Amino acid sequence: MRHQAETIRNVALVGHRGTGKTSLNEALLFEAGALTRLGSVVDGTTASDVDPDEQSRQLSISAALTSFDWSGRKINLIDTPGDPSFIADALCALRVCEAAVFVVNAVMGTEVTTTRLWKAAAERDIARMLFVNMLDRERADFFRTLESLKAAFGPHVVATEIPIGGEHEVSGVVDLVDMRAYSYTQAGRGNAVEVEIPDAARARAEEYREKLMDEVAEVSDELMERYLEGSEITHAEIVDALRRGTNHGSIFPVVCGVATRNLGTNRLLDAIVEDLPSPVEHGGLQLPEVTLEPDEARELFAYVFKTRADPYAGRINLFRVYQGVMRHDAQLLNTRTHQKERIGQLVVFTGKGTTHVDELGAGDFGAVAKLKETRAGDWLAARDEPIRMPADQLPAPVMAFAVEPRTKGDEDKVFTALRRLQEEDPTIDLHRDPQTGEQIVAGLSQIHVEVIVDRLRSRFGAEVTLKPPRVPYQETIRSSAKAHGRHKKQSGGRGQFGDCHVSIEPSEPGAGFEFVDRIKGGAIPRSFIPAVEKGARDALEHGVLAGYPVKDVRVTLFDGAFHAVDSSELAFKLAGALAVKQALEQADPVLLEPVMLVTLSIPEDTVGDVIGDLNSRRGRPQGMEPAGTMTEVKAEIPMAELLGYAPELRSLTGGQGDYTMEFLRYEEVPGHLVQKLLAAASGEAVHA
Ligand SMILES: Nc1nc2c(ncn2[C@@H]2O[C@H](COP(=O)(O)OP(=O)(O)OP(=O)(O)O)[C@@H](O)[C@H]2O)c(=O)[nH]1
Ligand SMILES: [Mg+2]
Structure with a gap:
């Protein structure tokens, strides 16, 4: 039986790198019964980081979709990567969901990627809720984190829950809607036990309940009047007002917990169901050509948001139905290629594995294998309509390497595999160097390119050698x-x-x-x-x-x-x-080199070291400013000096620093460096 759009919640889990999204995804699935045991990122046993390279790096690389039920609702949950190198999947999840849960680290507060994704979510008018995670960590502070979120995202960020205890003594939460307290003593399923609000938390709970009610009352004049009169407002009325406020970004509820201890996750599931909108409540998708309504009676339009390259199953396409009903065995049109596609089996990811379904209604998510030409970004529709999803602003791939197969004659195999990976990841750039004819692979960062090479080997058995990123020098005359x-x-x-x-x-x-x-x-x-x-x-x-x-x-x-x-x-x-x-x-011929504008995000206490290192790389700092808990530094640096910069920055910043770069202009290479740079440019392979 298909799910009615009113009963669906589509939620992207997004946030800065390492805030615990995958751990939270795991705990939510476990609590909802979609998993039988609570896996961990550290052991590499979670449901969503399934790729070996995600497990070995302990970071998410691709978006992972799971569907499960909670309280009579169907939740489609997408765990997304937080690393800037894999940001494309977070942006596309924010494109296809009505709602997002921003996961925040209670020690760090707002971080750079949080802000970046918040902007994207705001542009798309997505309902937003925040989960302050890692309350158990040393120096975790829910209230300080809440203040940092308010400072970054405005006064309508409001707690609907506060923790009981803190750091290693955190034991539960107080729900400010009903003024009830829950304690979590072990990590099993259904571990919430209702308790009296502890005396130590009561004053705080009352103070924050008042702030919550002020926000809730603002949603409706009638509610405001009754609130000011001091009359009783019911649970249903508060929740209804919260959801209406959250739906189009006038309220941003904040809940909290400890993902790895399954603490507070039942409350988050309740909040997803109660405070976040269904596709019907959020409203249709307005595109320049058509408006698609979450209405089963209309013609089908489904959007493919993610393609996975599987060496055995071939392409698997993940889609969202925006209008109508997707049925197995249907004949549909791909509106980009204008070719017919026959939908074979429809697949739903359930956490424990996959199941086949006969149909998926408007607002719902699923997957289909073995389509001929279809890939991410395409629409499958009942009729040929020139329809397009607005494009995401993706970062430019600036880390370029020349790849060569280890075995002569493997060129085709390597190239086909690269194409398949590119379908999965739109931030990969493939082209031939017009001067040398070499196959160039460009990604967003060193890690990004490393992942590509790993996947070529593990998924397609294609072993390659990388040559150092070639600096595209030029010459001119004086x-x-x-x-x-x-x-x-x-x-x-x-x-x-x-x-x-x-x-x-x-x-x-x-x-x-x-x-x-x-x-x-x-x-x-x-x-x-x-x-x-x-x-x-x-x-x-x-x-x-x-x-x-x-x-x-x-x-x-x-x-x-x-x-x-x-x-x-x-x-x-x-x-x-x-x-x-x-x-x-x-x-007077001279050598010209490309100069990049680099934007770094680094912890404040590493600024001195990082700038010192930039100076030794002929960098020219252009200014710095605080950005969340980090400092943003801009600098102009010759591209030649940025080879191998990623690992250096990682070590200077204890793994916390990040950077992006873009091309600025060509500049003359100082005479005394010409020989040195030219020698480096004709260097050898750095990397296997
Ligand atoms: N103490 C503590 N550790 C946590 C908690 N949640 C996650 N962790 C740990 O934090 C690390 C990062 O967790 P992940 O779940 O991989 O974080 P993520 O947000 O998915 O990371 P990316 O996908 O790479 O952005 C792992 O070592 C987790 O075990 C928590 O609530 N408390
Ligand atoms: Mg993750």
């Missing part, structure tokens, strides 16, 4: 020069003759290549002039310093000579190239 080029060959038969005089000079940065024709009086016939230009272009493809492309040069052809019988296009092309090469030698 002065002007003139030169004469003559190509002459007389070896019996018809000869080859071309002769030209050129001058070259620097042009505006970014101007590229310019060619000026100043030939007067037919010194070179018109028909041969394009050949000279072609020769000049060829010469500039490989500069005289180190063979890098030469940019921003103006070449003027001002004189020449020809031979009525022996001149040819080829001869003039070679003469042109010869002249330009010679002129380059005399025009």
Whole structure:
């Protein structure tokens, strides 16, 4: 039987790296009976970090979907990665869910990725709730964390629960809606035991209940009046007002607990069901072309938000039904390829494994294997409608490596595997280097590229070698020069003759290549002039310093000579190239390097060390400011100095630092460094 949209809750678990999302996902599934034992991230036994590379790194790489029931509702829960390298999956979960639970570390409070994802959720008008996790840790402080959340996300962040005790003595929570207390003595299922509100917590509970009621009363004038009159407001009325307030972001309820001890998770499940909207309550999806309503009676539209590359099962596509009903055996259209797709078995992830279902109604989630062409970003629909989901702002892949198969002849295997991984992860860039013909793989960070290489090996048996990220150096000139080029060959038969005089000079940065024709009086016939230009272009493809492309040069052809019988296009092309090469030698050629703008997020007490290290990398700090509990530092740094930076930053910041970078401009390499950089550029493979 399919689930009615009114009874569904679609929830993305999002937050900064390592705040306990996967542990919380596990505890929620366990508490709801979807798992028979509570696994742990440390042991690599959780339901959502299933890939060996997620377990060995103890971090989530891909979004994981599980569906289960709680209190007569169906919850579709998506555990997402917090690491900035895998942010695409968190952003796409925020695209397809009405609601998100932001998981926050009670020691750290608001962190950079929390803020970044909050912005994305706000843009998409997603209902948001917060779970303050890790109350058991040393220096955990729920109230300080609450203040940091309010400072970051505004006054409507409001606790609906406060903890009893703190750090290793945390024992339970007080529910501020009903003013009831629960204690959790062991980690089993159904471990909440109702207790008296302890005296030590009573005053705080009353203070925070008042703050909650102030927020709740703001949702409706009628409720506000009765609240001010001091009349009794029922549980149902409070919860109804909370949900209405939360639905479109006028209230952000905060609950708390300890994921690894299953403390407070039954309360979070209740809060998901009671305080977060169903697809019907949240409203249809408005796209430029159509508005899709969570209505089963209408035509089907389902959005594929995630593709998984499985070497055995092939592609598995995870989708959300936005309108209508998805049925197994249906014939549908992929609106991008305009091809028909036959839906085979519909799959639902249940925690313990998968089950097959016959149909999934509007608002619901599921998966399907073995489609022909369909992949993430596509719509499956009853009719061909040119419909598009708004694109996510994904970070640019700047960590580039050249990959080579370990075994000659494996090129196709490696390339096909890379394509499959790219379908799964839109932040992977694949292209050929136009200069060397090498296959380049670019990702967001060192870790990102390491994961790609691991997956090539573990999933597709493709072993590759990575060559260091190539710095795309360029060359240019600093002065002007003139030169004469003559190509002459007389070896019996018809000869080859071309002769030209050129001058070259620097042009505006970014101007590229310019060619000026100043030939007067037919010194070179018109028909041969394009050949000279072609020769000049060829010469500039490989500069005289180190063979890098030469940019921003103006070449003027001002004189020449020809031979009525022996001149040819080829001869003039070679003469042109010869002249330009010679002129380059005399025009003060210089090496240019790309300079990046790097944005770092680091703990405040590491700022000194990190900046010291940046200075040793020719970095120029551009300013810093506090961002949550971290400090954001911006700096300009030559790309060449950023090779291998990720592990260095990790060690300088005890694993907490992060950075992103983007291309700024080309700058001249200081003369004394040219030889050193060029030697490094022709270095060897760094990495297997
Ligand atoms: N003490 C304590 N440790 C926790 C708690 N929740 C999670 N942890 C630990 O914190 C670490 C990170 O937990 P994860 O669940 O992997 O965090 P995550 O948010 O999924 O991490 P990413 O997916 O990489 O962003 C693991 O070692 C967990 O065992 C908690 O409530 N208390
Ligand atoms: Mg995780």
